[in-house]
Amino acid sequence: MDRFLGESLYHRSFDNGLKVYVLPKKDFNKVFSMYSTHYGSIDSEFIVPDTKEHLKVPEGIAHFLEHKMFEMEYGNVFEKFAELGTSVNAFTSYNNTTYLFSTTSHFEESLKLLMEFVETPYFTEESVEKEKGIITQELRMYEDEPDWQILINLLRCLYHNHPIRIDIGGTVESIAKIDVDTLYKCYNTFYHPSNMILFVAGCIDPEQVFNLVKQQQDKKGLSSQPTINRIYPEEPDTINEQxxxxxxxxxxxxxxxxxxxxxxxxxxxxxxxxxxxxxxxxxxxxxxxxxxxxxxxxxxxxxxxxxxxxxxxxxxxxxxxxxxxxxxxxxxxxxxxxxxxxxxxxxxxxxxxxxxxxxxxxxxxxxxxxxxxxxxxxxxxxxxxxxxxxxxxxxxxxxxxxxxxxxxxxxxxxxxxxxxxxxx
Amino acid sequence: MSNIFTHKTLQNGIDLYICPTNKFKTISIYFFLHQNLKSETATKTALLPYVLKRGTEKFTTSRSISLFLDDLYGSGMGGDILKRGETQIVSFFMDMVHPKYVEDQDIFDKAMLVFADMILHPVKEDGGFKKDYVNQEKDVLKRNIESLYNDKFNYAIERCFQEMCKDEAYSIYKYGNIEDLDGINNKNLYEYYTDCLKSCPIDIFVMGDVNEQEITDKIEKQFYFERGKVIEVGTGFSKKEVKQERFVEERQNLNQGKLSMGFRTKTRYGDDDYYALMVYNGILGGGTHSKLFSNVREKASLAYYAFSRIEKAKGLMVVSCGIEFDDMQKTIDIIKKQLDDIRQGEITDYEYESTIKSLTNSLKEVQDSPSSIISMYLDGIINGIHEPVEDMIYKLKKVTKRDVVEVAHKIDLDTIFFLNKK
Structure with a gap:
């Protein structure tokens, strides 16, 4: 309980490494949840934990993966959320990928669905190809946004090698190289519960959330994963260009x-x-x-x-x-x-x-x-x-x-x- | 669930709406002055909030106001222009931390005083606003109007409506016209403002953990001034029949084409079939369950975004998406097909039910933010409707597929605007 703010935060850790936090706000109508992995566009070089393979992946793959997570064997998960009247979304930054929903009813089903789709990778060659068209238009949109272009150019000036100098979405050329196999490797490395956090805020009872998560995580039976070895290139103290x-x-x-x-x-x-x-x-x-x-x-x-x-x-x-x-x-x-x-x-x-x-x-x-x-x-x-x-x-x-x-x-x-x- | 505002008309005709609630950490005060959107006055109206923010008799510079607000635990004060149908609204807000969270019991009084002073006691010179401030703000407004050009997403939507409503006041941009700036000076702007204060409808909202009577007394005292007869302000709703569909193209140096299609719905907020229109819009382009998302984006991979949106005061709708330049005709065909399908009654249970649930969800979510609650209530005032959220949800849930098909037949495509490459 934070006396200063008049808010209480509840927390539970699970054996597989997942951390869950709940901040109840009983007088609000909605519940807002975020399920987030510590994996962003800069994590483009790493050691795959189980095979120890050293992997360098195409730029923009974290963002591509975010788009593809919404695909399930039965179709699109957007539809399941829409049937609940829940709005769902996701975003990828340089450092994290976050999936979120907000709902004023059907919280339980929505949370189950959120965990289920983020924990179920399903990629096919056909759907990966199709996504390239959509993401190309997303990249084109940013090409015409001066606020974004000016920032990317600034980062290219400040950094010689660090991947922060590369657009979160990659380029039309780099996403063309993305395939099903690499998507699975990235998924298995970074979407492990020990690299993730679930945060729920709104009109909800913390115990209800913890119980739901426990049922879901017990089903999966994953054990904790050691720290992921992320590789970043050597970055000099100097700037690249003025x-x-x-x-x-x-x-x-x-x-x-x-x-x-x-x-x-x-x-x-x-x-x-x-x-x-x-x-x-x-x-x-x-x-x-x-x-x-x-x-x-x-x-x-x-x-x-x-x-x-x-x-x-x-x-x-x-x-x-x-x-x-x-x-x-x-x-x-x-x-x-x-x-x-x-x-x-x-x-x-x-x-x-x-x-x-x-x-x-x-x-x-x-x-x-x-x-x-x-x-x-x-x-x-x-x-x-x-x-x-x-x-x-x-x-x-x-x-x-x-x-x-x-x-x-x-x-x-x-x-x-x-x-x-x-x-x- | 409902956040109920109590309404009181002050002696001078200002409408005061208060909602005591302890749901939020803040106390918010909003001020709205409604004016008809007209070419003669639009640019002057647009300058007002910016000039007024520059200084009060007591705090003569923006900087001194800002320093004062920092000291009130970062209370936020600002002003801008809203456009709803053919009304132009000068709006001001003040959000402050509720005194119970910090060691300063006088925050409200101090904040309200500077807020009222900004609106009623601006810094003056030779019987007008301060000259330098007016000149600087004319320059800022000019750049602000020009900068719409940098935001291609909104530019394409605004230009579509401008072309479509060429002969109607709705074509006027909310910040007015650059050409009008020359004729504006510190004196005629001040005179105009004095007239507005006397004759334009004014609403004040207060929301937060407050005592209703105490706040009413304070507002009554701070905002008392002589006013005259209050003018009628209308949204310019029209049922204009479309004679012929138009196509307008503009070329810029771009990487992505922007397609906007403007429609006349002939339905406004307050009409019996308004909620049917909301459902129609949801089915067409109101989210991931919509026909546009599924057919333009998911099935054809033509766009990253594709949506529709209604303008409920004037009776308009726009469909917008960003596409490859060469895909324009293909995209238009797919969009038109979706409209035809709805007219033919080809609406799946999934599309229909998801829309109603998603709209219900949004209406309930509005209740979780002071600015959204006030904005929704303001929309009601503008359109002459007073209905609690529960009633809105009730009406929404009563809409049938047949109602949607009926309202679909009223909707006409007026103008296609395409932002192409050079």
Missing amino acids: LCKISLDVSQPQLLIGFKDIDVGYDGRPLFKKELTVAILLDILFGKSSELYESLYEEGLIDERFSFSYEGQKDYGFCAIGGETKDPEKLYNKVLKCIAENKQKGISQEELERVKKKFIGGFIQGFNSLEFIASSFVSYYHKNINLFDYVRVIDEITINDLNERLKLLFNTSRHARSIVLPKT
């Missing part, structure tokens, strides 16, 4: 500035603390309450969509700052100047306290949403982080942490720029 410029059919230029974080190699609470420290830092420097934001806005260099974020994982981290602008060069110079000045003068205690308050309030507000609770908990869980440590970690952050992180992360020798220009 600048990437492309032209798209857009109305005005876009700029994204990135800094490569080389203080990596750890997860858990230290990673949580780093993430929140950087988030506070970014808010102080570039948020709506900052001097920089005010002057950029008044000069017409940015609008409300100006944004900044930090992505922190065990093996990589980067921050990205930017948005649409009429003058990418000027915006770039102003952002860098602001960073240099702040490194000089340092962040003040007052600024830190203000943003801490804002973050704590934002965190509490997030608990209005089952989707926020589930998706934050799950993505943090895969990094060995407990979401419920949030307020304690925020409390821990000192002004020294902030100023040290400022110098460490915003090292100008490790930054790059991605620009999208309108086609002329």
Whole structure:
């Protein structure tokens, strides 16, 4: 029970390694569930646990697998969910693949169905070929989205070898190489219960969930699997390229500035603390309450969509700052100047306290949403982080942490720029 | 299940809706000002929330407001424009953490004061809004209008409706027109705003763990000002007959073609057959159980997304998907076949039942988010309907396949818009 939030979290571990978490919200109408594996687009090289085979798989296969999981021997599992009136979906990120549903009735059947289809791989050559047409259109759609293209290009600038530089969905060429056999190998490696988490939030009794899961897992009789050996290429501390410029059919230029974080190699609470420290830092420097934001806005260099974020994982981290602008060069110079000045003068205690308050309030507000609770908990869980440590970690952050992180992360020798220009 | 709003009309005619509930961690205040969507005023209306957000008499800059809100545990305040049929709505919201979770019992009063000040006491200069702010926001709005072009998904839908409703107010973009910006200055915009406050219908919503009487008194005090006769605002619902199907093509440098097909449903929210239309839309393109998902995506592998959506105030529907450029005709044929099939009554039990269950599920889910609850209630106000969710679900469940076929016969394809490559 978290007295601060007035919420309780229930937890059960199963012998095969599966972890289940339930957060009841009795006065909500729906139940929202996420079933997630710690397997994303960057896991394209690994040792198959039982055969010890060293495998390098086509780019985009984790995402392809996600699409194909919905296929069952009897047909499409979408239909079964639709018959229950339950909406089901899935998404693949660089690090995780997550299946989710929400329902206001038929929770038991929906949860059984979710576990059943995620735990039943069924791929045929014909259906794999057919999916290539659908995913090609998904990739084409992203090719026309400037926000996505500018980020991918930034990551290609920041990284030499790490697979984060490759699109989550792969390319039309790489997905053409995907076959049934490789899909099964990926499935068997990464969809083991010991690599997965089930999170349920909403109007539900935790014991009911645990009992359902137990019945389902007992049927399978799997034992725990040792840690998966994932292989990532050696990534130098330097950046790959300083600048990437492309032209798209857009109305005005876009700029994204990135800094490569080389203080990596750890997860858990230290990673949580780093993430929140950087988030506070970014808010102080570039948020709506900052001097920089005010002057950029008044000069017409940015609008409300100006944004900044930090992505922190065990093996990589980067921050990205930017948005649409009429003058990418000027915006770039102003952002860098602001960073240099702040490194000089340092962040003040007052600024830190203000943003801490804002973050704590934002965190509490997030608990209005089952989707926020589930998706934050799950993505943090895969990094060995407990979401419920949030307020304690925020409390821990000192002004020294902030100023040290400022110098460490915003090292100008490790930054790059991605620009999208309108086609002329 | 229902979140009941109590309704009270304040002395000056503002409608206040309060829903005391302890389901959420927040207290939300929403403000809506309704205006008819007209070319003469659309751009001015669109500028209002952006100019008003820039400063109050007390907090004269956006930054000072933002600093103040950070200190109120990151209370979120914002404003934007909504378009529902041929109405344009200036909307503002304020979401704050309920004081019981933090050590600041005055959050509500402080937050409401800055919220009311933003709307009623903006920073002024020479009898108008502050000049610099108006000029900057004109520039921001111009870029905002232009940036629709970058979002090909929404661009293709918006352009389809624009072509289809060329001679109707509905063709006006919710953010207005770039050409109108030149004629707007700090003074005429302020005058326009003063008129709007006097004559446009205004709704205020409050939702959260609050005492109804206490909130009513506070709102009554903060939002009291003289108003005149309130205008009628209409959604421009039309039963326009389609004389001939049109095809419009536009070319850009693209990797994927975007197909949008615009229809006239001649049915609006409040009509007896509205729920039949909802079911129709669900069967056609409202999810993974729909004909479009199964035939355009799953069977023919032509698209990643393919759906239909209804505009319930004006009486329109759009079908949209992203495809290879060369597949356009093939895709149109498949889509038309689905519409024909429904008209012929070829609706499986699976399609029909899944649709009703999925719509019921969505209606119940709305009740789990303050902004969705308020938005649904607002839709009711706009269309002159007051019905609790239970009634909606009841009516939905009563829809038969025959009702769906009947409503299908009213639907006409008006315009096909295709975003092609250069």
